[in-house]
């Protein structure tokens with residue numbers, strides 16, 4: 221079975237930092253449509269810290285590395301996103317203690333654990349117009365690949381990016397019930413959730429770095445990856 225090395229995961233985190241820093245202003249603009257406009261800045265502050273502290277991060281194994289990243293994210297990402305993203309990384313870290321590589325089923329379990337942690341932490345459900353509306357279909361997509369015995373990471377990435385892209389469009393017209401955007405109620409309809417856009421943008425950039433050809437469907441993701 222093809223394994224995903226620690227090096228691949230390290231690359232994915234560095235790519236994510238580039239994605240988030242490049243879109244700092246754009247993600248703030250998106251958040252400003254229905255929220256307080258701080259999302260891009262909150263996330264960028266966290267990933268800027270990851271970049272700055274990168275060389276000193278314990279990389280003896282995947283779990284140690286993700287645990288340190290979860291701490292940096294919790295400490296530096298502001299607003300409601302810090303505990304949410306931090307919990308996601310921490311749950312993934314707990315499943316990868318001592319590991320130097322993971323299989324696709326193990327990666328699937330990491331995403332599943334992150335989702336459980338995020339749900340326990342923030343109380344959001346599917347359809348509440350939060351990043352869970354991207355993470356849940358991504359998890360289901362990974363499960364399908366595992367059940368089919370298809371362990372090709374590139375193919376899985378492409379389908380996950382597709383699922384996240386679809387989530388941007390499918391949730392655009394929902395009214396937010398959780399997170400900061402819920403405070404403006406109806407004003408949140410007809411605007412994409414910046415967290416969902418961020419997840420879809422990160423996946424599209426992972427595809428690009430992995431040599432997977434794919435054209436984004438949601439206009440926000442196309443703009444964020446242009």
Ligand SMILES: [Mg+2]
Pocket residue numbers: 251255256257258259299400
């Ligand atoms: Mg905000």
